[in-house]
Amino acid sequence: MSKAPVNVTVTGAAGQIGYALLFRIASGQLLGADTPVKLRLLEIPQAVKAAEGTAMELDDCAFPLLQGIDIFDDATKAFEGANVGLLVGARPRGKGMERGDLLQANGGIFKPQGEAINAGAADDIRVLVVGNPANTNALIAQSNAPDVPAERFTAMTRLDHNRALTQLAKKLGVSINDIKKLTIWGNHSATQYPDLFNAEVGGGNAAKAVGDQAWLENDFIPTVAKRGAAIIEARGASSAASAANAAIDHVFDWVNGTPEGDWTSAAIPSDGSYGVPEGLISSFPVVSREGKWEIVQGLEIDEFSRARIDASVNELVEERDTVRKLGLV
Numbered sequence: 001m002s003k004a005p006v007n008v009t010v011t012g013a014a015g016q017i018g019y020a021l022l023f024r025i026a027s028g029q030l031l032g033a034d035t036p037v038k039l040r041l042l043e044i045p046q047a048v049k050a051a052e053g054t055a056m057e058l059d060d061c062a063f064p065l066l067q068g069i070d071i072f073d074d075a076t077k078a079f080e081g082a083n084v085g086l087l088v089g090a091r092p093r094g095k096g097m098e099r100g101d102l103l104q105a106n107g108g109i110f111k112p113q114g115e116a117i118n119a120g121a122a123d124d125i126r127v128l129v130v131g132n133p134a135n136t137n138a139l140i141a142q143s144n145a146p147d148v149p150a151e152r153f154t155a156m157t158r159l160d161h162n163r164a165l166t167q168l169a170k171k172l173g174v175s176i177n178d179i180k181k182l183t184i185w186g187n188h189s190a191t192q193y194p195d196l197f198n199a200e201v202g203g204g205n206a207a208k209a210v211g212d213q214a215w216l217e218n219d220f221i222p223t224v225a226k227r228g229a230a231i232i233e234a235r236g237a238s239s240a241a242s243a244a245n246a247a248i249d250h251v252f253d254w255v256n257g258t259p260e261g262d263w264t265s266a267a268i269p270s271d272g273s274y275g276v277p278e279g280l281i282s283s284f285p286v287v288s289r290e291g292k293w294e295i296v297q298g299l300e301i302d303e304f305s306r307a308r309i310d311a312s313v314n315e316l317v318e319e320r321d322t323v324r325k326l327g328l329v
């Protein structure tokens with residue numbers, strides 16, 4: 001018997017990540033080659049026409065798994081029956097905008113989207129927030145969806161994870177496949193902490209294999225943490241195809257499980273593990289089992305790592321306090 005289609009709602013569908021993402025979803029890469037999908041695209045009214053153009057192109061691909069495309073400029077309708085929500089559309093930081101202004105502007109997007117998810121999404125809804133500031137936007141959406149289990153709201157640090165894999169592979173001259181158990185901790189921002197101390201290369205400890213603390217501190221960590229800005233500088237636009245690729249990786253692993261003997265990174269609501277205040281949507285080492293993310297427990301956190309995790313988590317606490325004051329959570 002053929003499987004029922006999965007409803008995937010994508011916000012910001014006419015944006016550059018949307019353009020890199022939709023074709024991959026429709027081809028089966030988000031959920032698997034045997035899972036039909038229906039796309040529900042949400043855009044602001046001015047961008048609906050562009051989303052219609054993308055939908056025409058999707059039609060022209062004749063994807064066997066794509067069972068329908070609907071386009072909305074109303075969040076409540078777009079999230080009706082959604083099984084997966086990819087929240088990509090966000091308000092970018094404008095000139096002279098302070099962090100508080102940015103959080104407030106995004107609150108105007110993610111609060112109603114959280115409410116819309118609460119009102120009409122399917123019982124098994126899974127949400128990935130890509131739009132920045134992703135962790136706190138996810139917190140806003142989650143806080144406004146009280147009937148949906150908090151664990152269904154996640155934010156994307158998989159792009160940071162993938163960036164860290166490549167930087168390490170290049171440094172050691174090894175394949176990505178040789179690297180396991182790397183972790184991004186904290187916020188998807190320049191304070192994030194890519195952790196090699198618990199990572200493995202060819203079965204041995206990655207930090208030992210590098211054997212170069214100066215490279216780790218002055219090269220690896222800042223390169224990964226500031227990669228988004230470096231892409232903007234080089235491309236004149238923020239990362240799009242790599243961000244879409246990471247969103248595909250995140251949801252695919254969430255639904256289908258992570259491989260045995262490895263873990264990945266995702267920002268999920270903290271249960272208090274590793275001293276991260278409960279409820280903050282912070283990046284952790286995670287595995288996915290039976291459709292649920294689980295935080296990998298029992299890792300040793302030395303002083304160096306502790307200070308960096310704390311710095312990023314403190315930034316998330318500040319962001320949470322700002323959106324609390326604004327009445328968004």
Ligand SMILES: NC(=O)c1ccc[n+]([C@@H]2O[C@H](COP(=O)([O-])OP(=O)(O)OC[C@H]3O[C@@H](n4cnc5c(N)ncnc54)[C@H](O)[C@@H]3O)[C@@H](O)[C@H]2O)c1
Nearest residue numbers: 012014015016017042043047089090130131132156159243
């Ligand atoms: N987490 C990550 O790793 C990561 C990586 C790259 C980019 N990003 C972020 O992803 C977001 C999108 O990036 P992009 O390059 O696609 O931007 P973009 O400007 O090309 O597209 C954003 C789209 O969102 C739409 N939009 C705005 N408000 C909306 C709303 N309320 N409802 C629905 N759609 C809305 C816009 O009309 C636009 O089409 C940005 O916030 C960017 O900073 C995150």
Ligand SMILES: O=C(O)C[C@H](O)C(=O)O
Nearest residue numbers: 132227228229231238239
């Ligand atoms: O959009 C950005 O500010 C950068 C983006 O989050 C990225 O990591 O590439």
